[in-house]
Amino acid sequence: MIEFRVETGSGVPPYLQLVHQVEHALRLGQLRVGDRLPTVKEVAKRLVINPNTVLKAYRELEHKGLAKGRPGQGTFVERELAGLPVERQAELRTALDSWLASAYQAGMDADGIAAMVATALHEFRPEGST
Amino acid sequence: MTETAIAATRLGKRYGQKWALRDCTLRVPAGRVVGLVGPNGAGKSTLMNLLVGLDRPTTGELDLLGERVGPNRALDRVAYIDQEHTLYRNFRVHEVLKAGRLLNPRWHEQDAVDRLHELNIPLTSKVGRLSGGQRAQVAVAAALARRPDLLILDEPVASLDPVARRDLMATLMAAKADRDCTIVLSSHVVSELERLCDHLVVLDHGEVRLAGDIDDLLDGHRLLTGPAATADRAPVGTCRVVHQERAGDQVSLLVRGAPPAADPAWHARRVNLEELVMHYLASAADTTGGGKHPAVLG
Incomplete structure (x- = not known):
């Protein structure tokens, strides 16, 4: 469980x-x-x-x-969520790593980055979602 | 169950010349777990005393669970536990329960017996010999045996060590899951309320500074950080600036309202409960203390 x-x-x-x-x-x-x-x-x-x-x-x-x-x-x-294929996950991860690098370069720290990601996730409404 | 647990309208309490609580208007929906926060002397205990009928308001009206508060009305469905978990120390636990049985028209002794059994607290123990955490559990078990619709706890864990705090709150949260009721907890430790409460009331200097469902309050505020030099041109849009705080050449503004549009010079982020409360209390201190940065209120 x-x-x-x-x-x-x-x-x-x-x-x-x-x-x-x-x-x-x-x-x-x-x-x-x-x-x-x-x-x-x-x-x-x-x-x-x-x-x-x-x-x-x-x-x-x-x-x-x-x-x-x-x-x-x-x-x-009631329903399962399909996981992404491994290659696609790796692509997204690479893009995230390069974004993280630029955030650190801009002077953000881990807490600031985590807060920004949490906020963005919470507020983001993908197209077509309810 | 009635839909509104607490409806206070312009409630006030004056002791001599001093208003301990004034113009307090609140509406707490039934079933909430309410965090009542504020510094010492903010009026928390005064409000709680009015809620449980230990004191009468000087002004205003108070309805609990859909009934105007008065003798033999509403209050038999309200239970209260004070900071010291006051119990007769010479009583044995089963005598505490007997007193509860004799004093309360609503009394479900088996609830208390089962709860204390689960916690390994023997009914034959003397209250004075129990640990602080166990005494608090006995007080809570006795309060819950009344099956209250409104349970009010004044700083329930202030005197307890971390393990006893956690155990007591686990008991309360499990009891609430078993039988829906409204709970009011006062505390001056905001961080420990975030996981327990879904409704917040911030009191300071006897007045309500902020009240509402916590998720709505957190959704409805943003902290804007940007250059102090252009603070007066911060992209606040139609938002109300609750409080601003300067640190070096940066300024942070807590704003209430629709999140402002992005401006590259300014960073907007969500706040957590503790930050929200601290900004409201700081803003109250600015206005009452005649500070240099008066907050825009109202």
Whole structure:
């Protein structure tokens, strides 16, 4: 079962961190269709976070069609996310590395870069997405 | 359950000549976990005392869970735990529970017994012999046995070590997952509220400086950083500047409103909860202290 974690102070809302972790696990094949996600109470208690945060994350996953709640049973993975082919991932990684190099060259530090990436990710709406 | 847990309208409390709380208007939707923050003397405890009926407002109106606060109304659905987790130290744990049973019309003793069993706290222990963390757990178990719709905790973990803090908050968060209720936590450590709370109330000098759902507040603010020399020409658009802070030849502006358009000389980023609170408190200090950089409020 997926092990969630939450980092505060990153500027990324905790519920989105949970959503991203599920998406990440789906891309890596660590979660598959039919897998049960931990209950809201399990996550709230283990991570010591607000259960509303977990509920909001699960609602967002349902909205994206990635998970579905079954009354009295829990929340289950509904759809998987196809991972990219390795070569395509490597291409994107190269582009990211060169962007990182220019950010460092411009004088940004790791925290500043992480904050900028987090903000951009949060605000970016790819064409055609809802 | 009613939709609004706390509705305060121009609530004020005066002690002698001093207003401990003034013009406090709040609306907290039911089911939220509310972080009540502010420096010492901001009015947090005064507000909490009004919420739990330990004190009466000088001005204004207060409705809890859809009912006007008064004797035998609303307050039987509200539970309160103070900073010291006050319990009779000579009582054994089962005597604490017996007192709860005799004093409360709503009482579900098995909830408390199960919770304490899970925490390995024997019912025969004397309260005075328990660790601080265990005493806090007994106080929380007794409060939760009333199955409150509104649970109010004044600095619940201030006196506890980190492990006991974590355990107590885990108990609270699990209890909230079991049975939906509204929780209000006061603290002056903002960083520990970020994972616990989804609604924020910032008090300072007896006044509400900021209130709302945390995700909305974080979405609705940006920190603009750029050259101090052109601070008055910062690309704030229609945003309200909450507070500005100068560091060397750079200036940072916390703005509220729609994110301004990109300007190459200026960098806009999201803020975290702690930064947001600090800027609001600093802005309040500027205006009340007659500082050199008056913040634009209102």
